[in-house]
């Protein structure tokens with residue numbers, strides 16, 4: 001199986017459009033994974049039928065039993081995350097602040113603290129017209145997005161490990177979810193756009209990918225909107241020895257396809273033709 005992550009650094013560069021387009025035209029067996037667990041939207045293009053949904057439990061959270069608590073106050077001083085507060089005479093844990101470190105449990109002389117599982121979101125396993133899809137929804141305000149990304153990749157591998165391709169729609173940014181996304185993948189395709197912020201974030205993602213020893217290549221979306229910056233990106237790729245995969249023109253049909261909830265490669269339009277050519281050339285190298 002080839003594990004290919006489509007990432008961008010900056011949000012809104014067309015990463016999900018490219019992922020959905022490849023999912024539609026790839027002729028190999030494939031499983032799709034949407035690692036943007038804070039705002040998964042590949043499902044809008046792939047129209048999955050959900051087969052299973054499971055709860056995702058992240059870090060534990062401390063809980064104080066008021067019937068056992070003697071109100072000694074030791075735990076308040078011990079909690080480095082300021083997660084224990086008094087409400088009148090009662091001591092309570094603010095779950096949104098609790099990091100699950102268990103220190104309060106260790107120091108409590110009365111044994112009033114227990115650790116409880118915390119529901120952090122849901123994981124979905126689905127079928128689509130082009131293969132299975134694994135995606136997730138992190139609960140609002142919940143942490144552990146990197147852990148959730150690892151979980152959904154693991155699920156895709158355990159259920160569809162015999163596929164030729166794991167096609168991953170990555171999260172924006174260069175933080176923990178991105179690192180979890182590209183760790184262990186065979187290649188990261190960086191979708192950028194010709195803007196100052198797009199170029200800047202591209203450089204940052206290249207650095208992160210290199211640190212993780214993940215091979216990268218670049219495609220410029222809407223390249224004709226700013227030929228000067230597109231030229232700078234091409235020069236950057238040559239200078240940094242980053243494979244340049246191709247360019248996609250600005251095409252209003254892309255927004256029309258997104259509005260209709262369809263992969264753009266269902267339409268015979270310039271953007272679709274550019275992605276098809278890119279993928280045809282690349283898949284000859286991959287297999």
Ligand code: SF4
Nearest residue numbers: 079098099101102104
């Ligand atoms: S588990 Fe850690 S972070 Fe949570 S309340 Fe206890 S000491 Fe504070």
Ligand code: SF4
Nearest residue numbers: 069070072073075108
């Ligand atoms: S250390 Fe234990 S007994 Fe003391 S206030 Fe905290 S929970 Fe209550």
